[in-house]
Amino acid sequence: xxxxxxxxxxxxxxxxxxxxxxxxxxxxxxxxxxxxxxxxxxxxxxxxxxxxxxxxxxxxxxxxxxxxxxxxxxxxxxxxxxxxxxxxxxxxxxxxxxxxxxxxxxxxxxxxxxxxxxxxxxxxxxxxxxxxxxxxxxxxxxxxxxxxxxxxxxxxxxxxxxxxxxxxxxxxxxxxxxxxxxxxxxxxxxxxxxxxxxxxxxxxxxxxxxxxxxxxxxxxx
Amino acid sequence: xxxxxxxxxxxxxxxxxxxxxxxxxxxxxxxxxxxxxxxxxxxxxxxxxxxxxxxxxxxxxxxxxxxxxxxxxxxxxxxxxxxxxxxxxxxxxxxxxxxxxxxxxxxxxxxxxxxxxxxxxxxxxxxxxxxxxxxxxxxxxxxxxxxxxxxxxxxxxxxxxxxxxxxxxxxxxxxxxxxxxxxxxxxxxxxxxxxxxxxxxxxxxxxxxxxxxxxxxxxxxxxxxxxxxxxxxxxxxxxxxxxxxxxxxxxxxxxxxxxxxxxxxxxx
Numbered sequence: 001x002x003x004x005x006x007x008x009x010x011x012x013x014x015x016x017x018x019x020x021x022x023x024x025x026x027x028x029x030x031x032x033x034x035x036x037x038x039x040x041x042x043x044x045x046x047x048x049x050x051x052x053x054x055x056x057x058x059x060x061x062x063x064x065x066x067x068x069x070x071x072x073x074x075x076x077x078x079x080x081x082x083x084x085x086x087x088x089x090x091x092x093x094x095x096x097x098x099x100x101x102x103x104x105x106x107x108x109x110x111x112x113x114x115x116x117x118x119x120x121x122x123x124x125x126x127x128x129x130x131x132x133x134x135x136x137x138x139x140x141x142x143x144x145x146x147x148x149x150x151x152x153x154x155x156x157x158x159x160x161x162x163x164x165x166x167x168x169x170x171x172x173x174x175x176x177x178x179x180x181x182x183x184x185x186x187x188x189x190x191x192x193x194x195x196x197x198x199x200x201x202x203x204x205x206x207x208x209x210x211x212x213x214x215x216x217x218x219x220x221x
Numbered sequence: 222x223x224x225x226x227x228x229x230x231x232x233x234x235x236x237x238x239x240x241x242x243x244x245x246x247x248x249x250x251x252x253x254x255x256x257x258x259x260x261x262x263x264x265x266x267x268x269x270x271x272x273x274x275x276x277x278x279x280x281x282x283x284x285x286x287x288x289x290x291x292x293x294x295x296x297x298x299x300x301x302x303x304x305x306x307x308x309x310x311x312x313x314x315x316x317x318x319x320x321x322x323x324x325x326x327x328x329x330x331x332x333x334x335x336x337x338x339x340x341x342x343x344x345x346x347x348x349x350x351x352x353x354x355x356x357x358x359x360x361x362x363x364x365x366x367x368x369x370x371x372x373x374x375x376x377x378x379x380x381x382x383x384x385x386x387x388x389x390x391x392x393x394x395x396x397x398x399x400x401x402x403x404x405x406x407x408x409x410x411x412x413x414x415x416x417x418x419x420x421x422x423x424x425x426x427x428x429x430x431x432x433x434x435x436x437x438x439x440x441x442x443x444x445x446x447x448x449x450x451x452x453x454x455x456x457x458x459x460x461x462x463x464x465x466x467x468x469x470x471x472x473x474x475x476x477x478x479x480x481x482x483x484x485x486x487x488x489x
Binding site: 004007010078079082083085087089090167168169170172177180181183184185186187188189190 | 302305309
């Protein structure tokens with residue numbers, strides 16, 4: 001059935017190139033998480049706010065981010081904005097697309113975490129003389145991040161895997177881009193893709209293990 | 222009982238062993254269908270007409286080959302990067318997909334003798350201020366990932382050390398990026414360039430001279446070990462030229478005189 005002889009030597013020779021690509025992949029994933037988390041906090045607060053003018057745009061963002069494919073979001077960041085004369089490089093478009101997606105998902109995670117923290121804590125903080133923002137920042141937010149730590153790391157893994165969609169907007173420096181490039185030159189599709197899959201797996205697994213370890217150390221009561 | 226079972230087993234083994242020795246050419250003839258991997262966003266080689274039916278030089282070529290084999294042709298739409306997976310996974314029997322016959326690729330797949338030859342040109346926007354190939358240095362350029370011209374252009378951009386190269390997944394994305402201004406120019410085969418300008422789908426595109434690349438000879442592809450089929454493909458390409466069908470198809474799709482498929486001073 002599978003009429004193909006695997007040539008691993010050729011693939012392993014390209015390993016350094018692929019590992020460089022993996023670094024770019026990690027870089028995009030980490031940046032997209034930082035940007036995504038920042039916006040997610042803002043979105044979560046906006047969606048809980050009493051003002052309709054804050055709630056509506058935040059809800060729209062979350063709806064689009066969670067209910068359309070990430071591929072579409074990245075494509076829009078590149079070709080969609082491009083048709084309005086706003087040019088994002090493949091790197092920027094990929095980063096923007098994933099950060100947008102992360103923000104949508106994380107804001108729901110954060111909103112759930114906020115629900116788990118009793119309102120009385122804000123009032124307690126206020127009665128100690130803190131401002132509203134100060135109470136949120138010093139009392140609520142640390143708890144929110146703690147409750148949502150593992151789901152957040154889950155999203156990080158998701159972000160790492162989503163970076164592979166960059167090839168659709170001409171990204172050629174991340175792991176998927178480098179792999180596609182090597183594939184085009186040699187037609188050794190299966191070797192390079194298998195190797196890339198292993199690298200993605202190892203990265204994702206390492207992130208998950210590290211977060212478990214960190215959670216175990218940080219959250220002991 | 223054992224006495225009867227033995228010859229029955231032998232008979233069964235013979236029946237099973239027969240088809241195992243059949244090669245791809247036998248399989249195609251006995252199945253009655255030739256499945257060709259064709260790229261359908263690469264006019265005039267392959268595209269879809271108003272009724273969404275596959276048309277183009279490669280489509281006609283596949284139909285001719287099927288007719289010669291006495292079987293039905295089936296067009297399997299295949300993007301450029303997926304040509305090899307399509308062959309290896311058995312979704313297609315051969316690729317009629319403008320595949321450049323590089324030595325690197327020949328390590329993986331089997332090529333027929335060239336069935337078509339491309340020259341490459343610089344396609345740019347009128348407002349980009351690019352008049353020839355040398356003006357590409359330092360600019361953002363792009364092409365379809367995995368094509369002959371993309372590999373050559375990326376190597377040039379690396380050598381210039383200035384500007385950048387973007388590989389897109391389809392020809393349509395390259396034209397979109399070019400017309401939007403995401404990239405300033407692309408290198409494409411002259412046939413594709415004139416076809417897209419003629420179609421009027423994207424305004425302001427213009428050809429700015431030839432690219433200084435070797436003539437891009439492309440072959441039919443199939444699995445590397447299918448010598449019976451490869452032998453047949455070679456003869457088929459030869460016959461297409463001999464009977465004038467190649468010139469006829471070239472005239473039909475490219476509207477020009479067909480270039481020679483002969484490389485001078487060397488065999489094959």
